[in-house]
Amino acid sequence: MLNPLRLPPVAALLILVVMAIAPLVAAALSLTINNSAEAYVPPQSPAAVFERELRERFPGDEVLVAAFAGEQLYGDAFLERLEQVVAVMQQHPLVERVLAPETLDHISGSVDGFQVEPLLDSAIRTRLTPAERRARLQADRFAPGLLVSDDGELIALAVRPHELENSLQRLEVEGAFLDALGQVGINDALVALSGQTPLDAAQLRATLRDSLIFVPATLLIGLALIAWLFRRWLALIAALAVMHAAVGTALLTLVLLGQPFTLVTAILPPLMVSLSVALLLHLYNALALVERGSGRHAGVGAVEGAGAEAAVADVAATVARSRRVERAWEAIHRPALFTALTTAAGLISLSMSEIPPVHALGQAAAVGVLMLYLLVAWVLPAIFARWDRGGWARPGRGINVLDAPVAWLRRLGMRRPLWVLLVTVGLLAAGAPRIADVEVESDLFRFFKADHPITQSNQLLTEKLSGVTALEVVFEAPSRGAFKELEQLRQIQGFREWVAGRDEVDRVTTMVDVIEEMHWGFHAEDPTNRRLPERGDLIAQYLFIYDGNDLWELVDRDFQTTRVLLNLNINGARQINATIAAIEDYLQQQPLGELDFQTAGFGRLFGDQEQLLIEGQIRGLLLAAGLIFVLMLVIWRSLSAALLCMVPNLSPILVIFIVMGLFGIWLDLATAMIAGVAVGIAVDDTIHVYYGYRRRRRAGRSPVWALARTFQHAGRAVVATTLILSAQFLILGTSQFLPTMEFGLLTALGLVTALLFDLLVLPALVMVTAGAWFRRSTAPASSPTGGQTE
Amino acid sequence: MPNFSPLWTSRATSAQRDLEPGFLPLRFLLLGLLVSGLFVPMLPASAADALERGRALAQRVDNRPDGDDAASQGTMVLSEAGREPRVRKLYSFRREGAGGEVANLIRFTAPADIADTGLLTIDHADGSTDQWIYLPALKRDRRIPSSRRGGRFVGSDLFYEDLQDRDVDEDRHRWLREETLEGVKTEVLESVPIDPDSSVYGRRLSWIHPETLIPMRVDFYRPGEPRPFKRLRVYKVERIQGYWTVTDSVMKDLESQHQTRVVNEQTVYDRNLPERLFTNRALQDPSLEQRFRP
Structure with a gap:
């Protein structure tokens, strides 16, 4: 029969020390932190696959939105500094584009001229008064709601990063932006900082802060209770090592699963510490009881009776040290195995979720629990048999x-x-x-309390500019050049009119807007010509001579794929899904011909979590119940x-x-x-x-x-x-x-x-x-x- | 017609494996004035030498014989990975005026929906530029401000600035080194705008063939950026009527990998193109230029 006491004490000690240190160090060196929406979507899901394809043709929708307010918002001093911030951020290696007054295309026309120029760069600024600058921004087709509030009280810019690999990079982008503001001295004017990048940075800070507070807190509570109950230094030191080993093993499993540290998997450390204490209590109870009680109590009673009153003072003294440990082990190893298996079964049920962090949490915690059992049931006994001297305190x-x-x-x-x-x-x-x-709903902003800066920023931006939830509706045609044709553009135009009328849609941007602006510009800004032209060849020629940048964020150069960008003022997955469903219903009723459409972007990825949560929860509970029932059958027969x-x-x-x-x-x-x-x-x-x-x-x-x-x-x-x-x-x-x-x-x-x-x-x-x-x-x-x- | 060198011919062949057939409209559109310069003496003797040598080289490039006028027929091919190339046919005309004024007219003929769209550019002797674009569907032209240097010409990788004349004295030129490019000896010239607002580029590096004075490669840098974001490569040069002429080149956006190949299929020099060919009236009436097409 296997007996843990056959393990040489030095080997046991070595195993414990190595397991306490090595996995934790390895995990710390290799664990990435990534809390982006993509991290919560199964990589092979249709939405994720389409998202990757889309990003090869169009820029991403992740942004950092910053809004500024102040009395001299349109004065040279502020705008010059804002331009410096834009210049600094444009140079940042993680930044793809900064959408700002000086980088956004502005289409205009005169009696004999037409131009696509920056909305408000230094050259244009110098020939305008502050009031004219404000009016120029407010009168632009694309700036209101994005770069300027309707009342002109806020000026905003949006920093769009390249596709970021992890949350630390988002933190870096946010930090670089705040540094840039500080260097030019306009950080006092910053009144809101939101968007996916700051939101993720805030979640990362909250997650890390919680980890820094609660991992030591749960560890100290566990150690304090062990100290109070058993008053044994070796028990305390062994507990500390086991906790480290459990946390390290679970985190290393996360690494091996290729999963990052997220706000979900951040639960792992305190969870493993708690489970460590639970299992250790049974071993220590058994040791204490064997020492105090008779051998008769060292069986089931040892497991059960933390405070068994049947203390027989002299018995422990007569029991050899290794015999004492052996009897304690005999008492706990079977129930410890059962409980480890059932706990692991409960945790592994989380792996039924298709949401990668939830899935990984279950697997990593289950592996951690099995490691806990191995250490407590098979490694610690040899250590206690060799080095546990002195009496165990009464509880x-x-x-x-x-x-x-x-x-x-x-x-x-x-x-x-x-x-x-x-x-x-x-x-x-x-x-x-x-x-x-019970509502199945996820709202990343709701994770923070109402007075948190990210929540307040989001509210301000939604009220004054537009919602920060980005949703894209992508239209694809079977042949190139389709979106130069009047018929297809009218479909996009019709959709724009319909979707813009929805309460949750703050802002709609389409390629039709650009064409309308060109038509208006070519007609000396005659308001009656701010519309889609009636002639297809004219549209083709407008698109042919278009020399700005913004159009190519809305349509590919083959004019075969176009995307409609929506800014939603809702943040919950269920609400977003309701909007997606309404959009799909509407479009399915339209005579789109050969046009295909799909929703994409952050909103789509985040919305998909709703269904994944429900399916994962149901499958997980069924699996947990099934596994535990099977284990009970095996245990009780x-x-x-x-x-x-x-x-x-x-x-x-x-x-x-x-x-x-x-x-x-x-x-x-x-x-x-x-x-x-x-x-x-x-x-x-x-x-x-x-x-x-x-x-x-x-x-x-x-x-x-x-x-x-x-x-x-x-x-x-x-x-x-x-x-x-x-x-x-x-x-x-x-x-x-x-x-x-x-x-x-x-x-x-x-x-x-x-x-x-x-x-x-x-x-x-x-x-x-x-x-x-x-x-x-x-x-x-x-x-x-x-x-x-x- | 002799090839520029056997090696270049070889390079052109390899490039053509990756590219659709096409052609370059006019050498001046892309290359003629990419390299020019102003020399400002600097403190160190070696630096001063480099500046002096650089300006001299830029001046020689600017003075390179290219005829009094030229008419070309060509193709512009826009390519990006995984996509079918987009092909445009065009004619272009160039005329140098007596006062140093240079006029260019580009007329697109295909695809059909943009046929007759035209661009007229007048580079005045004082360095200023006037540009008009003509849309046949509207039957009217519109002035494009000269400040729009960074705009992409008809969605290609060429900026409007690439189509404009640039005076040698607008840049500070520095000779950097000799370098063998694809087996051909070149001289590397750095050109930095004296007035940063005068160019969309912060710096240009040109690999100039010393005999033909044609830049075989030009790297374009944004202001303050250490790496180029655009690169022009010349793949074929031919001698036409005694003038060295670029007949195959590619401008590549190094960030998006999008590229524009310009192939010159036919060029005729010194046909005494009339001044009236470079007016707004001619821009609005494609029939006026038809008899001058090569």
């Missing part, structure tokens, strides 16, 4: 306060099982309709027992969704992870409780006696573990970043709910069902009234 008195509520709940469940079950079912049934209220154990683990998921429906919490990127994580962790307690119960039943005890004794021993352990884990997740609830906060609070809710089901509903279920199947499936029991001693 602090504080933990005794847990006895009373545990006993009360257990008695209630056992004495009034039907009532408990009926009330539970009644409550769940009453709350169940609220599950329908009883269909009824496996079914019974599923109840206290699936019900918390219902409760989480009921609470989400009640409080209007969306099912989004952050909350989609909760069910898998919660069920994976919560099932541990069920296994520990039911393991003890079954063992006593197999020893011939009655159901009542077995339940009472099990809860007497296991109650404190499961309560202590849940409280520690909940404390670690609850502290995430203090985050200013909503994904972290909601994940922490709801996971803690799930764990506490699972504990209540274990302490109250599980005994009730056992009592109700015991008569039905225990008599058949186990050895003849003694009188249910008990009277035996264990």
Whole structure:
């Protein structure tokens, strides 16, 4: 039989040290950070494939939008400095183009002239007064809503980066922009900074800040509780090493999966720390109990009884050190394996999500959990056998306060099982309709609180300029030159008129706008000619002589593909999808002939997450339930027992969704992870409780006696573990970043709910069902009234 | 007609493997005045030598014999990766006036929907330029401001500035080195605008063949940027009526990889093109130039 004590202590120590350091260092050196919309879309999805194809022909839609306000906004001093900022940013290697008054094409005409010139560069500026400059910007076809507010109170520019590889590059672009503002001294005039680049930079900062706060916080809470419970330096040091190893392994798995660190996978470090503490508690409990108690308690009792009162002072002294560890190991390694497998199963269910970060989180955390089990069950025993000297402290008195509520709940469940079950079912049934209220919605701006600069910037830009959610409608024709033809351009024009009338659409830009401006310019700016010409050859000639840049961002040079750019004032995936659906419905009803159309851009990629979230959540929950049920079947070798154990683990998921429906919490990127994580962790307690119960039943005890004794021993352990884990997740609830906060609070809710089901509903279920199947499936029991001693 | 050199012929052949057949309208459109210069003595003796030598070279290029007038027929081919090339047919006419004024007329003849579209450019002796564009569908021409140097001429990789005359004294020229380009000895000349506002380019580097005085390659830099963003390559040079003439060249946008090949299919020099051919009336009436087409 395998025995971890056969591992040489020095080798065990070496393994622990290497595992504590190497994966973490390797992950730190190779982990990339990327929170862009593309990172959340399966690379082979149609939208992602089309997006990559589109970007080979047209620039991306990611921008940094900055708006300025002030009394001298149109004066030389400010505009000169703004031009310097544009020049600096144009030179930046990560920047593709800066859309600013001096870089945007302005089409104009006179009695005998026509020109496409910069909207407002230094040469034009010098011949205009500030009032004329303002009027020029406001009168331009393309600037209002993009570079100037309708009331002229804001001037804006948009920095468009090249395709960026990660969030650090976005941070760099934002930093370079703010530096440029600082160098020319107009940072005081900056009133809003938004768009995908600053949004991602803000998410990165929030994610890193949370990691810097909460990883040490959860680690300190775990270590403090271990110190309080066991008062052993070796226990503390080993715990620290195991936590490092678990976090490092999970992060390194992320690297090997080719996935970046995102706001989703940022959950990994605190999650792994919490799971480490949970598993370590069982080993340390066992060691403490073996030392204090008799060998009789070192079995199931060791697992269960953090505070078992059966302290026999002299026994530990007589047990050889390695024998003590061996007995503790014998007590925990099977339930530890079971719980590791079930936790990994819960986590691996996340890999059913097609959203790459959620998918990767599940796999990385599952690998981390298995590493945890290997270290705790197979490496630490040799270390403790060799170097663990001295006595283990008795658990602090504080933990005794847990006895009373545990006993009360257990008695209630056992004495009034039907009532408990009926009330539970009644409550769940009453709350169940609220599950329908759970909205599947993701809004990246909603991740921040209302007073966060990015939220306020977004509001200001949406109110004064236009929404920053970019959506593209791409039209493709079967042959080149199609979009020089009047018929096709009228289709685009018709679509523009229709879509511009929608409330959520702040701004529409099409190639038809450019043609209309050229027609107007060629007719000495006669307003009646600001329209699409009636003649196809004239359109072809306008397009032939067009010498600006902006047209080529709207149509390819073959005039075979054109895109309509929309700025939406909505940010939620579901809202965006509703707009996409409306656009598709409209276009499908139009006589487009051979024209094909597709939606693309940030809005499309982000909107696709809605469906992926729903599908991932349903498939993930089914997989989690299925895997855990199979594992229960393997562990208990009883269909009824496996079914019974599923109840206290699936019900918390219902409760989480009921609470989400009640409080209007969306099912989004952050909350989609909760069910898998919660069920994976919560099932541990069920296994520990039911393991003890079954063992006593197999020893011939009655159901009542077995339940009472099990809860007497296991109650404190499961309560202590849940409280520690909940404390670690609850502290995430203090985050200013909503994904972290909601994940922490709801996971803690799930764990506490699972504990209540274990302490109250599980005994009730056992009592109700015991008569039905225990008599058949186990050895003849003694009188249910008990009277035996264990 | 003799090729410029065997090696160049070889280079042209290799280039043609990648490019559609085409032709160059007029050498002056692209090359004749790309390299010109003004020399300002600088402090170090070697630097001063380089400037003096550079200006002299630029002046020789500017003075290169190219006839009093010329009429050409050619093709402009616009290409980008993965796309079918777009081909335009055109005629072009050039006339040098007695006072140093240079006039150019370009008339497109294909594809059909842009046939007869024309561009008239008058480069005055004082360095100023007038440009008009004619749209046959509107039957009217419109003046294009000379400040629009950076505009892309009919969507090609040629800027309007590339079509304009540029005086030698508008740039500070510096001779950099001798360099063998595709097996041919060239002299490398740097030209930087004295007035940065006078050019869309911050710097140009030209590889000039010392015997024909034709820039075989020109790299174009944006102001303040260390790397060129556009490159002109001359792939074929022929001697026509005693004048060295570029008959195949490619202007390439180094960022987008988009390129414009200009192939000169036929050129006739010194036909005494009349001054009236370079007026707004002639621009609006393609029939006036038809008898002067090669």
